Amino acid sequence: MNDVFYIAVLKIKKKLNVLSYSEKTELEKFQGKYSFINKVKIKNVIKGFDIYSKLDKDKAWESIENKIQEEKDKDVFIFYRKTMYKYAAVAAILVGVLMTIYYFKDIMFQNAVQVSPSIVNSNTVILPGxxxxxxxxxxxxxxxxxxxxxxxxxxxxxxxxxxxxxxxxxxxxxxxxxxxxxxxxxxxxxxxxxxxxxxxxxxxxxxxxxxxxxxxxxxxxxxxxxxxxxxxxxxxxxxxxxxxxxxxxxxxxxxxxxxxxxxxxxxxxxxxxxxxxxxxxxxxxxxxxxxxxxxxxxxxxxxxxxxxxxxxxISWKDGVFSFEEKPLYEIIKVLSRWYDFEVVFQNQNIRNQKFNGSLIKDRGIDEIMVSIKNYGIINSYEFKNKTLILR
The missing domain is CATH 2.60.120.1440 (Jelly Rolls)
Known part of the structure; x- marks a missing residue:
């Protein structure tokens, strides 16, 4: 069983630059197996210690692994209205208050949008940065x-x-x-x-x-x-x-x-x-x-x-884009820099619609665009020669 408290301590020691060589190796192995640990927000881990001490650790860890696997098959870019943002942020990027997920998982994941396969211009290859x-x-x-x-x-x-x-x-x-x-x-x-x-x-x-x-x-x-x-x-x-x-x-x-x-x-x-x-x-x-x-x-x-x-x-440096009350044109601008594409808004009415969302930077742009479309933000989109056309 993976001791989440111990992993959290290693993350904090890394932040303070006091990791020993063996601890560094151990943390790197864990991060390699569970990449989401790289998105941990240290201050939230600290706040979660009291909750952690009261949990059935084996059951909680099993729940986390199951939910992470489920989310891999769901939207990678999940938008939420402001009233749900505090839960969405935890669900999408904090997994970091690791044991808190065990208590709040039903709330945090209940509004996830199902992803359907997307079709991108076959001549266009757009990869993450x-x-x-x-x-x-x-x-x-x-x-x-x-x-x-x-x-x-x-x-x-x-x-x-x-x-x-x-x-x-x-x-x-x-x-x-x-x-x-x-x-x-x-x-x-x-x-x-x-x-x-x-x-x-x-x-x-x-x-x-x-x-x-x-x-x-x-x-x-x-x-x-x-x-x-x-x-x-x-x-x-x-x-x-x-x-x-x-x-x-x-x-x-x-x-x-x-x-x-x-x-x-x-x-x-x-x-x-x-x-x-x-x-x-x-x-x-x-x-x-x-x-x-x-x-x-x-x-x-x-x-x-x-x-x-x-x-x-600052989440961009840790492999995550996090948006709170950002207009769509700003979100797309960030994505265009990372995925290296241009953008054209054919529908100007959607430019300033504000949303909350988070994005793990190593996911494909096609998955992200399907998430945005499924949420109803845009009617349709198309890539032409590395130009994204939003309608």
Whole structure:
């Protein structure tokens, strides 16, 4: 029997970077067998411990496995009205409060829509995104990074899924590289100071090969979306960390936050997960606290601060797209970047209909579109040469 409490503890230890080698191996084996564990939301696991202690563990685990298998044969993109969202979110992406499913399974799964086979243009092949990126070196040369290919230099190495930089003596600290993620891609960058940056589809980041010890560490998000887990200043002689974007600057000492600045969006969104950041917009400054998002309107140069559900903003880095009260055109825009297709709304009336839903990123686009159609959001859809036509 799998001890869910123990697995939850391993997930928390991983979050705190205190996993032993044997524990890491054990967790990876478990994740390989039960991929949904990768979507676990740590804070909800913690809240679920009291419930867990009262359960028949064998019976509960059997129930979870049965429900997960059932859901594989159902919709992969489940939309819910707002009144059901708190249950839908748990059912679709949290499985993470693992034992809570045992109590709430009837409520959470009762409105799932049955999936029927979909028909996509036979000449169109649209696959989920994968780990891939283009690395542009200081001399202008370009290196393709993707699964199955390794890359090594004096101070960097990549296994095709991430690239890791190391601070080394003799490496020019004035040299910059660019990491560009295409549509249908994602990649993890480990900077030489220990900062981790998850890069979403259609994103470009400019960064130094090495940082100067004791001086402010600075990178530039040219465009796109990135999640930063910044190495604290205490490890770098008090040196802070700055993320530049053509319309704003973010100053941090050591924290986690998400920055979304796509070229085709009229707003820049900064969401703070942990710590504290100071944001500078033109001549004004604004501080954020955890669970706050700053929306900077590029047209008016005004900033709005609001409390948000952080998981909806950052779940993309963990393999899940989570939407709450999002209009259909925004949902489709996210999907188009990940699955690399264009979109045409022939029916303009459906563009702004708001829905709640979640999506595991490795599922096929045909399954997702059938779910949307079956829910009654659209009358019909068609793919033509990687263009999605919605009617």
């Amino acid at each position: 994968t780990d891939k990126a283009t690395l542009t070196l200081e001399d202008g040369s370009v290196v393709a990074l993707e699964k199955g290919n390794s890359y090594h230099t004096q101070n960097a190495q990549s296994n095709g899924e991430e690239i890791v930089y190391k601070n080394k003596e003799g490496v020019d600290k004035d040299k910059f590289n660019y990491l560009t993620i295409p549509r249908g891609g994602q990649f993890l960058l480990n900077l030489s100071d220990g900062t981790k940056v998850w890069l979403n589809s259609e994103t470009q980041l400019k960064f130094p090969v090495n940082f100067v010890e004791g001086k402010t560490r600075s990178v530039e998000l040219v465009y796109g979306e990135a999640y930063f887990d910044v190495s604290p200043s205490s490890k770098h002689k008090g040196a802070g960390f700055t993320v530049l974007q053509k319309n704003q600057q973010i100053h941090v000492l050591g924290t986690e936050f998400n920055l979304k600045a796509y070229s085709d969006d009229s707003n820049i969104y900064t969401t703070l997960v942990e710590g504290k950041v100071e944001m500078q917009f033109n001549n004004s400054k604004q501080n954020l606290i955890p669970s706050q998002r700053a929306d900077f309107d590029l047209k008016t140069n005004k900033v709005k601060i609001a409390k948000v559900d952080v998981y909806n903003e």
